[in-house]
Amino acid sequence: MRSEDSPRGWFALGTFEHGGLAFPGLVLEGGRVVDLSRTEVPGASVASFRSVRQILEGWEANRAALAAFARHGAADAHDLADLRVLPPVEPVQILQSGANYHRHVVDLIVAEARAGNPRMTPEEEAEVRRAGERLMDERAERGEPYLFLGSPTALCGPYDDVVLPAEGDQHDWELEFAAVIGRSGRHVPPERALDLVAGYTIANDITTRDLVYRPDLKAIGTDWLRSKNAPTFLPTGPYIVPKEFVGDTSGLRITLRLNGETMQDESASDMIFDVARLVSYASSRVLLRPGDLILTGSPAGNGSYWGRFLGEGDVMEGTVTGLGYQRNRCVRERLPEAAPGRVPDGSAT
Template structure:
């Protein structure tokens, strides 16, 4: 089967309309145009979200289409503007503290644990805690507003509300059909594909200090505009052989910060889908951010500043690039 992906694009004209694009070997054609040329009305005039709403039919039509098309006249993707690959989903779910080394590092860095432990003892305590959590616990999930979503190459505007903006490169699951109370055994049937997200976080806004019993405040710390670059593509799941064996790498201004694989995930995708759908109805096009590996700014005591350039990539899914710009007064 010839590989393909989906994305949302426009020409670089200021008033250009967005379109759902079929991507083959980094060349792009509007799906609505292809639908007309090849007599596929079920694909015509649809956004990526609309294609996902009838994903089973859409995928079969796209799979047959890519075997017929001649891409020589298609537009090179470098000539187009990328928008969020799903523009826009209705719901975004984030699974926090879901990479083993990441959580252990955070525990040691913050010196959170029983009093009187040495650094090595604290690390061992955290490791045992993670093993127990996987054996007996559940995923930790919160939602993120869709207004936080931006394109994969858009500038990240650093707001004046935070002094500690941080990065979290993540594999994102794209849902392909509606489901509620889904079993782990059936969970992957609901996955249309994968994409990349960066769960930007204002570290200094996570704890509530006015009333500490409230705990964490994910709304203000993770929900600000631009705090979820999404894309560049939706890659159908059949083209990712093993979602638990993907390389994840993020650099900030040339320095490698995150360099891990998805193998370090604590709760797998099946468990996340089962857990989320136990309490919320999943809809086509929904995004599940599956957690971030070790190496965020908190670990290095280094946060994003004006002029920084982030480069994040996951094998098989492409890359993201954001330049950080301080918000103008």
């Protein structure tokens, strides 16, 4: 649930379901969850909360009130094991960072060069890698982040099944951590950007690699809508951990195992642009609002690196230091036959 050196009064926020009803929950030490839609928290902005996003909209007052409440505990709480865990927040915007880990980007550069030259020698590959590393160092110094928008309808819970669409074959994992916005902001400099962040959560930004590039529109480039935004393609959670319990995010370890085998295992210190620069850049392009998610990018070790993609029955298990655990089983999409005049909706069995 938390590290042993976390401050007393640790808590997290999430969205949970019990008896068919969803509610915002305060996660306490020991795996207890307080239903904040039915519990009054002294000093909070409202008597009870409808959603986690509402909590974040008054984050400055609510953070202090929830921290005081967590220190005293609560007698009336659910066991976490008895609840279905939903995505922790319903964001208005999801901003996703691409190409933000040194080793990951250099691995992609080498893979593309190898694909164009199957007879590449080890010496040639080493030179390509060195050139890629120089390019990333230059980008970190003088470049800017690469962000794009994702659809909130891609969200699913941290333990839900991931439905692999019928279109495309190269479904790939991208475990990362996300910053959760707790204060509106526009044109915020990097030195003040973390003031906008309420906390952090885990996200697995699944991508269908063979749908990234449009063969009919090569000059346009990447098509993130069709390659990243299928329903369930963004397992998120289990909860939001306030930033004061996380500390320096460069120390976070991001690990993903596929069927028990480690695929990603990287430190966030390999990021090209840190959280402050990502948030600052995002605020220069859009108005950030409470509940928005900023995904910070995937480290090395994706399926495209291993030459192995997701299939039915695969199980992904992901952890990020201090942020919890995900476990998602992959199932194939089943397309039902449409009745006359009816468009089928995708489903899985």
